[in-house]
Amino acid sequence: MTTIADTTIVNSTRAQAAATDLLVVGAGVVGLAHAYEALRRGLSVRVIERDHRANGASIRNFGHCCITGQGNDIIDMSYASRSGWLDCAADVGFWAPEAGAVVVARSPEEMAVVEQFRDERGTEAVEMLTGEAVASRLGRASGPEFLGGAFLPADLRVDPRTAVGSIAEWIAAQPRADVRFGVTVGAISDGRVHTTAGDFDAEKIVVCVGHDLDYLYPEVAGRYEVTRCSLQMAMAPSPRTFTTAAAVLTGTSLTRYDGFTAMPGHEQLTEALSRTSPELLELGANIMFTLRPDGTVLLGDSHSYDITMPPFQEEWITDRIIEEISGILGARLHLQQRWQGVYASSPQTSLLMEDIDEHTRAVSVTSGIGMTMSFGIASRTFESWGVDRVSATV
Numbered sequence: 343m344t345t346i347a348d349t350t351i352v353n354s355t356r357a358q359a360a361a362t363d364l365l366v367v368g369a370g371v372v373g374l375a376h377a378y379e380a381l382r383r384g385l386s387v388r389v390i391e392r393d394h395r396a397n398g399a400s401i402r403n404f405g406h407c408c409i410t411g412q413g414n415d416i417i418d419m420s421y422a423s424r425s426g427w428l429d430c431a432a433d434v435g436f437w438a439p440e441a442g443a444v445v446v447a448r449s450p451e452e453m454a455v456v457e458q459f460r461d462e463r464g465t466e467a468v469e470m471l472t473g474e475a476v477a478s479r480l481g482r483a484s485g486p487e488f489l490g491g492a493f494l495p496a497d498l499r500v501d502p503r504t505a506v507g508s509i510a511e512w513i514a515a516q517p518r519a520d521v522r523f524g525v526t527v528g529a530i531s532d533g534r535v536h537t538t539a540g541d542f543d544a545e546k547i548v549v550c551v552g553h554d555l556d557y558l559y560p561e562v563a564g565r566y567e568v569t570r571c572s573l574q575m576a577m578a579p580s581p582r583t584f585t586t587a588a589a590v591l592t593g594t595s596l597t598r599y600d601g602f603t604a605m606p607g608h609e610q611l612t613e614a615l616s617r618t619s620p621e622l623l624e625l626g627a628n629i630m631f632t633l634r635p636d637g638t639v640l641l642g643d644s645h646s647y648d649i650t651m652p653p654f655q656e657e658w659i660t661d662r663i664i665e666e667i668s669g670i671l672g673a674r675l676h677l678q679q680r681w682q683g684v685y686a687s688s689p690q691t692s693l694l695m696e697d698i699d700e701h702t703r704a705v706s707v708t709s710g711i712g713m714t715m716s717f718g719i720a721s722r723t724f725e726s727w728g729v730d731r732v733s734a735t736v
């Protein structure tokens with residue numbers, strides 16, 4: 343069995359439970375991906391989560407693993423993450439169809455960005471669609487509003503409301519794992535984690551607390567200028583005609599993922615949107631939607647930034663998002679739920695990985711791509727420690 347340090351010693355006078363090779367703080371998707379990848383490497387792992395079940399960004403999102411739209415700097419990690427998701431889904435048995443994503447282009451500027459993206463990434467990664475094909479994937483008759491678009495076959499879908507819970511349950515059932523909910527970490531020093539349920543020792547500690555990094559490490563969060571990003575989301579029963587599991591992205595999505603914003607046509611696209619739909623830019627919209635396996639559709643979203651996030655939702659923002667998506671689907675949507683999602687953001691990086699000391703690393707995804715990148719990030723963590731996978735499955 344590979345261990346990070348063969349010298350990991352259980353010292354019952356120092357701590358109340360056996361030390362583990364790895365201790366993960368936070369049972370969101372980033373923490374659980376680290377725990378899963380640790381088990382695949384034959385390591386023992388403990389996960390400590392302050393809530394009684396995952397309740398953060400990882401259950402509030404679209405469940406879209408946006409593999410293709412990532413920037414060139416992290417595209418390899420993105421594809422590695424895709425493999426990690428598929429391995430984990432096979433082990434755990436949760437819904438993770440290789441459903442891809444459809445990009446809907448409704449203006450020449452949107453079409454130009456999609457075509458430039460196809461030219462850069464190639465026709466296997468970016469399959470062009472006619473307006474008719476886009477309409478058909480949306481379950482609609484074609485109309486003049488759809489100029490065309492693209493299908494991104496490598497993108498994956500998961501159900502955010504059930505995926506992380508199933509992963510946590512599965513990890514907890516593994517012989518080398520210990521998952522503790524309802525336990526808050528207060529401080530960490532020199533391989534020892536101080537919690538509301540006592541102290542735990544580990545050779546390596548990964549702190550995956552998302553946007554709450556500033557509570558545990560204010561200096562690190564301050565140095566990276568970490569703020570909170572708040573998003574307004576909603577859910578409705580899907581119109582009968584909309585049945586694709588592919589994520590659906592629209593023109594505003596092309597302004598929000600680094601793969602698309604690197605295209606030369608991005609500037610003209612933003613200018614065009616500022617003429618036709620300035621309010622969408624004002625609310626930081628990424629108009630997109632995803633179908634869940636229970637037949638509801640997740641609808642969003644907006645973006646606003648602050649260190650302490652006001653909880654108040656603006657009704658006009660939800661109205662505008664729903665108006666836009668209803669127009670694309672050609673169907674009225676009857677909202678069933680609304681909620682606020684929050685994730686970490688930094689103007690300096692989309693992925694914060696900081697070694698606090700020789701035992702402890704803080705990992706926060708500081709943009710809206712943590713669901714996509716989680717397993718790739720976890721693999722990178724173990725690579726940097728020189729620990730390889732020892733089996734194809736756990």
Ligand SMILES: Cc1cc2nc3c(=O)[nH]c(=O)nc-3n(C[C@H](O)[C@H](O)[C@H](O)COP(=O)(O)OP(=O)(O)OC[C@H]3O[C@@H](n4cnc5c(N)ncnc54)[C@H](O)[C@@H]3O)c2cc1C
Nearest residue numbers: 368370371372392398399400403527552683711712713714
């Ligand atoms: C509305 C919305 C839509 C999004 N859509 C997508 C998408 O489609 N695709 C995509 O790739 N990304 C998406 N994202 C981003 C993605 O959801 C996040 O990047 C990702 O979930 C972050 O995961 P995490 O594990 O770091 O954080 P979280 O899920 O927030 O988990 C952190 C956990 O740490 C725990 N914790 C905090 N402090 C302590 C402590 N002191 N002790 C113990 N536990 C602690 C918290 O309780 C929490 O459970 C979206 C985000 C939102 C909000």
